[in-house]
Amino acid sequence: MAVRHPIVSVLGHVDHGKSTILDRIRGTKVVAREAGGITQHIGATDVPIETIYALCGPLIGERKFSVPGLLFIDTPGHYSFVTLRTRGGALADLAVLVIDINEGLKPQTIESINILKKLKTPFVIAANKIDLIPGWRHEGNRTFNEAFTAQDPRVAAELEEKIYNLSGKLFDKGGFSADRFDKIADFTKTVAMVPISGKFGEGLPDLLLILVGLAQRFLEEELRSEEGPGEGTVLEVKEVKGIGTVVDAIIYKGTIRVADQIVVSSVTGEPIVTKVKGLQRPRPLDEIRDPTQRFDRVKEVSAAAGIRIIAQNVETALAGGTLRVVHGDLEQLKEEIKSESQIKAELADEGIIVRGDAIGSLEAFAFEAKESELLIRKIDIGNVTRKDVVEASHFENPLHRVIFAFNVKVNDDARAEAVTLGIKIFENDVMYRLLEDYETWCGEKTKEIEIEKRLEIVFPGKIMIMRDHVFRVSKPAIVGVRVLAGRIRSGQGLITLDGRSVGKIKSIRTGEEPVKEAVAGKEVAIAIDDATVGRQIDVEDVLLVDIPESHVTELAKYDLKQDELDTLEQLRQIKRKEKPFWGA
Numbered sequence: 001m002a003v004r005h006p007i008v009s010v011l012g013h014v015d016h017g018k019s020t021i022l023d024r025i026r027g028t029k030v031v032a033r034e035a036g037g038i039t040q041h042i043g044a045t046d047v048p049i050e051t052i053y054a055l056c057g058p059l060i061g062e063r064k065f066s067v068p069g070l071l072f073i074d075t076p077g078h079y080s081f082v083t084l085r086t087r088g089g090a091l092a093d094l095a096v097l098v099i100d101i102n103e104g105l106k107p108q109t110i111e112s113i114n115i116l117k118k119l120k121t122p123f124v125i126a127a128n129k130i131d132l133i134p135g136w137r138h139e140g141n142r143t144f145n146e147a148f149t150a151q152d153p154r155v156a157a158e159l160e161e162k163i164y165n166l167s168g169k170l171f172d173k174g175g176f177s178a179d180r181f182d183k184i185a186d187f188t189k190t191v192a193m194v195p196i197s198g199k200f201g202e203g204l205p206d207l208l209l210i211l212v213g214l215a216q217r218f219l220e221e222e223l224r225s226e227e228g229p230g231e232g233t234v235l236e237v238k239e240v241k242g243i244g245t246v247v248d249a250i251i252y253k254g255t256i257r258v259a260d261q262i263v264v265s266s267v268t269g270e271p272i273v274t275k276v277k278g279l280q281r282p283r284p285l286d287e288i289r290d291p292t293q294r295f296d297r298v299k300e301v302s303a304a305a306g307i308r309i310i311a312q313n314v315e316t317a318l319a320g321g322t323l324r325v326v327h328g329d330l331e332q333l334k335e336e337i338k339s340e341s342q343i344k345a346e347l348a349d350e351g352i353i354v355r356g357d358a359i360g361s362l363e364a365f366a367f368e369a370k371e372s373e374l375l376i377r378k379i380d381i382g383n384v385t386r387k388d389v390v391e392a393s394h395f396e397n398p399l400h401r402v403i404f405a406f407n408v409k410v411n412d413d414a415r416a417e418a419v420t421l422g423i424k425i426f427e428n429d430v431m432y433r434l435l436e437d438y439e440t441w442c443g444e445k446t447k448e449i450e451i452e453k454r455l456e457i458v459f460p461g462k463i464m465i466m467r468d469h470v471f472r473v474s475k476p477a478i479v480g481v482r483v484l485a486g487r488i489r490s491g492q493g494l495i496t497l498d499g500r501s502v503g504k505i506k507s508i509r510t511g512e513e514p515v516k517e518a519v520a521g522k523e524v525a526i527a528i529d530d531a532t533v534g535r536q537i538d539v540e541d542v543l544l545v546d547i548p549e550s551h552v553t554e555l556a557k558y559d560l561k562q563d564e565l566d567t568l569e570q571l572r573q574i575k576r577k578e579k580p581f582w583g584a
Contacts, residue, residue, distance in 0.1 A: 003066045003068065003223045003224060003225065004223050004224075004302070004303050005069050005070060005303075006070055006093040006215040006219060006304070007073060007091060007092050007093050007094075007252060008072050008092060008093070008094045008211055009072075009092035010022060010072060010073065010074050010096045011097060011112050012099060012108065012109060012112060013099070013107070013109045013112075014432060016099060016100040016103070016109075016129075017098055017100065017126075017128040017129060018098045019074055020128075020198040020199060021096075021098060021126060021128065021204070021207075022072055022074055024200075024201045024204060025045075025047060025051075025072075026045055026047065026286070044071060044073055044074075044235065044287075044288045045071070045072045045074070045282075045286070045287050045306070046069060046070075046071055046282065046286075046305065046306060047071075047072060047208075047284070047285060048069040048285075049067065049212070050069075051284065052070070052208050052209070055204065056205040057205065059206065059209050060209065065216050066216060067216055067220075070208070070211060070215075071250075073092060091233065091252055093121075093122075093215065093222065093223065094122050094211060094215060094219070095121050096123065096125075097109070097112055097124070097125050098125075098128050098198075099125055099126070099128065099166065100129050101127040101130055101163070101195065102129055102162070104165070104166060104169055105169050105170070107371075110173050110174070113173065114174075117176075122218065122219075124192045124193075124207065124210055124214070125191060126194055126196050126198075126203075126207055127162075127163065127166060127194065127195045128196055128197070129197065129198070130196065130197050130202065131200055133155060133162070134158075135151075135154065136151065136155055137150055137152075137155075140200050140202075141204060142201075142202045143202075143205050144181075144194065144195055144196070144202065144203040145182070145206075147203065148195075159195060163193060163195065166193065177189065177190045177191065178190060178191040178192075179191075180192075180193055180195070181193060181194050182206075192210055194206050194207045194210060227254070228253075228254040228255070229254050229260075229325035229326070230251050230253065230254040230255050230256030230301075230303070230323075230324070231251070231252060231322075231323070232250050232253075232256070232307075232323040232324075233250050233320070233321075233322065233323065234247055234248070234249050234265065234317055234318060234320060234322070234323055235250060235288065235319065235320075236248045237315070237318075237319055244310075245314050245315045246280075246310050247308070247309045247311065247314050247317050248288050248308050249307055249308075249309060249323050250304070250305070251301055251302070251303050251305050251307055254325065255300055255301065255303070256279065256300065256301055256307065256309070256325055257279075257299060257300040257325075258276050258277070258278060258299050259275060259276060260325045261273065261274070261276075262275070262276060262309075262311065262323060262324065262326065263324050263330070263333050263334055263337055264317045264318070264321065264323045264324075265318040265321025265323070265338075265340070265341035265359075266318055268316050270338075271334045271337045271341075272314060272316065273326075273330070273334070274312050275312070276309055276310070276311055278309075278310035279297070279298050279299065279300070279307055279308070279310070280295035280296065280308040280310070281298050281307055281308070282295050282296075283295070283296060288306040288307075309323075318341055318358070318381065319357060319358030319359065319381075320359030320362075320363075321337075321340075322340045322341060324337060341359065343359055343362050343363060343380070344363055344366070345363060346370060346376070347376055347378070347379070348375040348377055350375065350377055350395050350396060350397060350400055351374070351375030352375065352376055352377065352392075352400055352402045352404060352438075353376075353377060353378045353388050353392050353402070354376055354378070354403075354404045354406070355380060355382060355384050355388065355403065355405050355406065355408050356379075356381060356404075356406040357381065357406065357407040357408050358407075359381070362380075362406075365404070365434075368431065368432075374438075375400070377395070377400070378391070382408060383408050383409045383410065383414075384403055384405050384408065384409070384410040384411060384414045384425060385414050386411065386413045386417050388403055388414060389414050389417045389421060389423050389425075390417065393421040393422070393423055398449055399445060401423050402423070402424045402426065402438065403418070403424070403425045404426050404438070405425060405426065405427040406428065406429070407429045410425055410427065426441075454558075457551050457554050457555065458545060458546075458547045459545070459547075459555065459560075459564060460486040460487075460544075460560070460564040460565075460567035460571065461485065461486035461487050461489075461492070461545035461567065462483070462484040462486060462543070462545070462570075463481040463482065463483050464481060464484055464540065464541070465538070465540060465541050466539070466540075467539045469481075469525075469539075470539065471525060472527075473533045473534065474531070474533070476506050476528055476530075477503075477527070477528045477531045477533050477537065478525060478527045478528075479525070479526065479533065479537070479539075480523060480525050481524060481525075481543075482523050483521065483522045484542070484563075485564065485566065485567045486519070486545065486561075486563060486564045487517050487519045487520070488508065488517060488526070489505070489508070489517040490505050490506065490507055490516065490517075491505065492505050492545050492546070494528065494544065494545065494546060495543065496537075496541065496542075496543060497542055497543075497544070499574045499575070499578070500536070502528065502536045502537050502543065503529045503530035503531040503536065504528070504529050505526050505527070505528060506526075506527040506528065508525070508526050509526075510522070510524050510525075520563055544570065544571050544574070545567075549575075552583040
């Protein structure tokens with residue numbers, strides 16, 4: 001029985017060089033064409049064994065392998081790796097965990113390690129960016145040993161130190177032993193670390209050879225090609241000029257043929273049943289997500305492979321969803337696919353609304369949102385609609401009146417309604433930037449909310465009427481005051497130090513300009529209703545802002561300044577002469 005391609009998933013922290021490594025292997029520049037240089041969707045590349053023989057050269061010698069090559073899966077992060085599942089577990093047979101050797105472990109690296117351990121996926125560590133070690137002399141596509149022996153002893157020693165430190169961190173955080181690949185005797189007990197430069201290709205021959213060797217030695221039985229109907233994962237649904245809507249997918253089991261009836265997950269929830277009109281396969285070393293050459297037309301494809309499927313009525317096919325060749329009970333198959341296509345995310349009674357273009361990206365966002373303690377009320381595939389905006393407007397928390405649009409459009413009526421109802425819509429095709437923009441906005445919005453709340457709550461304030469600053473005696477009395485502590489605002493009542501009410505502040509001016517408030521240290525003119533200078537008030541009188549008792553509890557939530565606390569305590573003592581437990 002023939003052996004299929006091992007599926008190798010590449011994962012790791014953002015910017016540690018996942019796509020750059022694959023670009024070096026296949027000689028393309030996919031990473032440069034991704035939004036912000038960050039992989040957004042799952043891609044697939046077939047690296048044939050002949051290419052591996054050519055790249056590995058003297059490392060292989062006369063040896064031959066039964067595996068036909070490697071099928072690399074480039075994911076937008078560890079969270080998308082989790083969504084690449086078969087009914088039997090993880091889609092990937094092997095994984096490459098990319099770690100920047102200079103930065104070490106990052107949060108996403110640790111999450112990746114935990115996921116790999118949980119799914120029991122064998123993996124190799126690519127200790128990337130050795131070319132950034134100060135003094136490193138690089139040369140394209142050398143083996144690690146060739147590169148290492150060509151370095152100055154001090155540079156080589158620094159690399160050894162970085163490998164040693166990384167090994168220690170991996171043991172502390174992941175609980176497993178890891179060592180440089182050429183020092184390992186038993187690969188079942190120790191994780192191999194391959195120092196590489198994704199930019200210049202140094203160490204890549206060693207990485208490829210280890211992957212092929214591990215697959216050949218430990219996974220040959222699992223890689224035996226299974227006969228039967230094809231099963232796959234939808235990577236992307238796109239419009240191709242001259243063809244129409246197509247589905248790019250990974251076939252991970254069985255065989256798919258032209259004229260086969262297939263069932264595909266749909267964004268509507270009701271699976272699509274259609275027939276395969278055509279199959280196109282990317283050429284070896286080309287990226288199915290962003291090809292540089294025309295695809296080859298084929299009659300059938302067996303696992304494992306990236307494939308483009310031409311079929312009718314696939315416009316609503318769900319990226320990240322399931323694709324199956326019909327065999328047996330069609331209705332049962334549709335029910336299974338419905339179940340497999342549910343977006344797995346924890347929802348709250350209230351939170352933000354999220355719209356995206358694929359199951360993988362939405363589940364990825366849900367994962368990141370949970371890590372950030374960001375609550376999600378609704379998460380779905382498709383454009384932002386007016387209904388989303390109206391729903392968001394009913395949320396009690398202003399920070400939840402938000403919609404995220406990840407790589408999807410906002411309908412015109414939704415955008416107009418958002419302006420009317422004050423709903424904030426964040427749009428971006430780079431996931432982490434959405435989260436960063438939201439975090440920044442939350443900081444600004446929280447300050448606005450704080451200011452609004454402070455305007456509603458009466459804060460402590462103390463003023464003194466200045467001598468020679470009586471501008472009108474009554475109706476209303478207009479006097480110059482110095483704010484001794486806290487703040488004053490229009491509409492607030494004033495009392496004397498013996499507790500007598502003397503009216504309300506009608507307005508505040510500084511020069512000819514009206515102002516909303518005046519704070520400690522300011523000298524302003526105020527108009528006081530229902531007060532007459534010489535009767536209720538007089539020059540050099542000290543007056544306090546009359547705070548409603550119900551506001552005192554709210555004031556405890558704020559970080560009051562010392563002068564505000566002192567003034568509040570002074571007011572409390574005045575009020576308690578008549579009401580002993582006032583403000584308790």
